[in-house]
Amino acid sequence: MTHINVLDPGASPLDYYGFELRRHREAAGLTQKQLGDIINYTGSLVGQIETARKLPTPEFSERADAALGTGGLLSRLVTLVMRSQLPAWFQQVAELESRATEISTFQMGMVHGLLQDREYVRATLGTIDETNLDDRTAVRLARQRIFEKEEPPVFWMVLSEAALYQEIGGAETMRGQLAHLLSFEGNPRINVQILPFSAGAHAGLTGSFNVYRFAGDPTIVYTEGYGSGHPTANPNTVKDCSLRYDHLQAAALSLRDSAELIRRVMEDRYGEQRDSVA
Known part of the structure; x- marks a missing residue:
């Protein structure tokens, strides 16, 4: 008799997630292999997810929901899992x-995680630690599902021009990441402004920070160190960082000029001809 790992759903x-996946699969009268065949994954992967040894992805969850008629249960749960x-x-x-209803971020050295594409994520996360890199990449990318909500947040990013030249993951990865930023042109809820080198001394020299605004809760300012985060609703800090952000936006290029600079750097610094020379 095959031993079945018993999970504690709590x-x-x-x-x-694994408990619910197994419960609904068995209720449908399917083996792990049969479910895998239906949703185009291996039965082994289904078993690993059911026993909490492998992370499910949003794509897996959507296919399993459709196959098992769970009404979107697994797709809702996968957000909590990630x-x-x-x-x-x-x-x-x-x-x-x-x-948050609005997120404003100033970034000094690299693109904010909510606007990173897959290869850029892998390059940043794998810098000194490649352990479980696929799963860690999926977890970061899952945060971007907030933009798929019925009422997604308005997102503003002021990005230092230096981040366009900080070659993370190689020329091809950077080309893909900059193209990803350009894909948001015309989206009024996702806005990217570049703070040019010509701005000189600016209000963000102290470092990167995020400002989160909510419908009914106090505004939160968030800064980050190595292995630690520092959120605060202190009114003086919020007032200071909000003023700094206003000045950063004023010093940054317009949305249109920012897109043109991104496009120019993508072509001039990371163009296909550079790969052929290398």
Whole structure:
């Protein structure tokens, strides 16, 4: 008789997901292999997810929901699963992102995680640690599902021009990332402004920061260090950072000029001819 690993659904969101996947699969009278065949995944992967040894993806969840007629249950649960896999100190940030009506961020050295594409994510996360890189990449990308909500937040990013030249992951990765930024042109809810080198001394020299605004809660300012995050609703800090952000936006290029600069850097610095020379 095959041993069946018994999960405690209350142990973690991942265990709960596995428990519900198995419960609905068995109710449908399907083996792991049969379900895998239907949704185009291996039966082995289905088993690993059911026993909380592998992270489900949003794509897996959507296919399983459709196959098992769960009414979107697994797709709702996968958001909690992904958030639970973030570092403990960062989970509060993901919660802030999910509840915010407006997110304003100033970034000095690299693109904010909510606007990173897959290869850029892998390059940043794998800099000194490639452990479980696929899963960690999926977890970061899952945060971007906030833009798929019925009422997604308005997102503003002022990005230092230096971040366009900081070659993360190689020329091809950078070309893809800059193209990803350009894909948001015309989207009034996702806005990218570049703070040019010509701005000189500016209001963000102290470092990167985020401002989260909510429908009925106080505004939160968030800054980050190595392995730690620092959210605060202190009125003086919020007032100071809000003023700094206004000045950063005023010093930054317009949305149109920012897109033109991104396009120019993408072509001149990371163009296809550079790959052929290398």
